[in-house]
Amino acid sequence: MKTELKAKFIQHILAKKNGDEGFTLIELLVVIIIIGILSAIALPSFLNQANKAKQSEAKTYIGSLNKGQQAYFTEKGSFGALVDLGVGIKSQTVNYQYSSAATAGTGTAAQANSVSSLTGVSSVIRNYGGTVSLISQGASSDATSIAILCETTALNATAIIPTDGQTCAANSTAVGK
Numbered sequence: 685m686k687t688e689l690k691a692k693f694i695q696h697i698l699a700k701k702n703g704d705e706g707f708t709l710i711e712l713l714v715v716i717i718i719i720g721i722l723s724a725i726a727l728p729s730f731l732n733q734a735n736k737a738k739q740s741e742a743k744t745y746i747g748s749l750n751k752g753q754q755a756y757f758t759e760k761g762s763f764g765a766l767v768d769l770g771v772g773i774k775s776q777t778v779n780y781q782y783s784s785a786a787t788a789g790t791g792t793a794a795q796a797n798s799v800s801s802l803t804g805v806s807s808v809i810r811n812y813g814g815t816v817s818l819i820s821q822g823a824s825s826d827a828t829s830i831a832i833l834c835e836t837t838a839l840n841a842t843a844i845i846p847t848d849g850q851t852c853a854a855n856s857t858a859v860g861k
Contacts (some may be wrong), residue, residue: 738779738809742800743833743859745773746814749784749798750831753816757829762786763796763816779806792818792827799843807840813856817849833859 752769756762763786766775775782784798798814813834818827834852836844844856852858 735806735809738806739812739835741777742780742810742812743835745777745780745782746798746800746812747831747833747860748773749782750796750814750816750833753784753786753796753798754829754831757796757816757818763794766798776803779803779809780811792820794818795849797845799845801843802840810836810839811841811843812836812859813843813845815846815849819850835859 748771749766749769752771753763756764756769765786766782766784769784773782779802780800781803782798782800784796787795787797789795794817796816798816800812802809802811813836814831816829816831818829820827830850832846832850832852834844834846834856835858836842837855837857841855844853846856847853
């Protein structure tokens with residue numbers, strides 16, 4: 685490069701360096717508006733995640749109680765109460781209280797029901813009910829246990845026990861199928 689061109693280039697760089705630096709008010713306002721829009725979209729979704737985590741506890745516990753009833757039936761030939769199952773869960777937590785009991789009946793009429801009920805801490809989460817029942821295998825006298833887990837369709841509603849052990853009752857939907 686020619687020396688004259690080098691000198692002009694250096695002057696140009698120095699002049700640019702000494703110019704006004706920073707953001708304009710318009711640029712700052714645009715950034716603030718974009719952040720506001722993104723937070724308005726994300727905040728409700730974020731707050732809902734805490735309720736989903738609380739409900740996940742109940743789904744897990746009722747599912748564990750159902751599996752415990754199936755194992756208990758395999759070993760003892762009957763369904764048991766919550767204390768008999770030995771699944772290692774608390775009967776009451778911060779959000780829910782749990783119960784599990786066998787209904788009267790023999791053969792394929794026997795059932796075990798497990799339910800959650802809210803402890804009053806939160807009224808924006810759902811309750812769960814589960815049932816373990818027996819179904820006969822064809823013409824033989826063999827029976828297989830099946831489990832179903834149902835979620836209430838309304839918030840803060842009493843858990844609904846599945847009607848026939850295979851389908852959820854009205855105002856509840858099956859979970860995990």
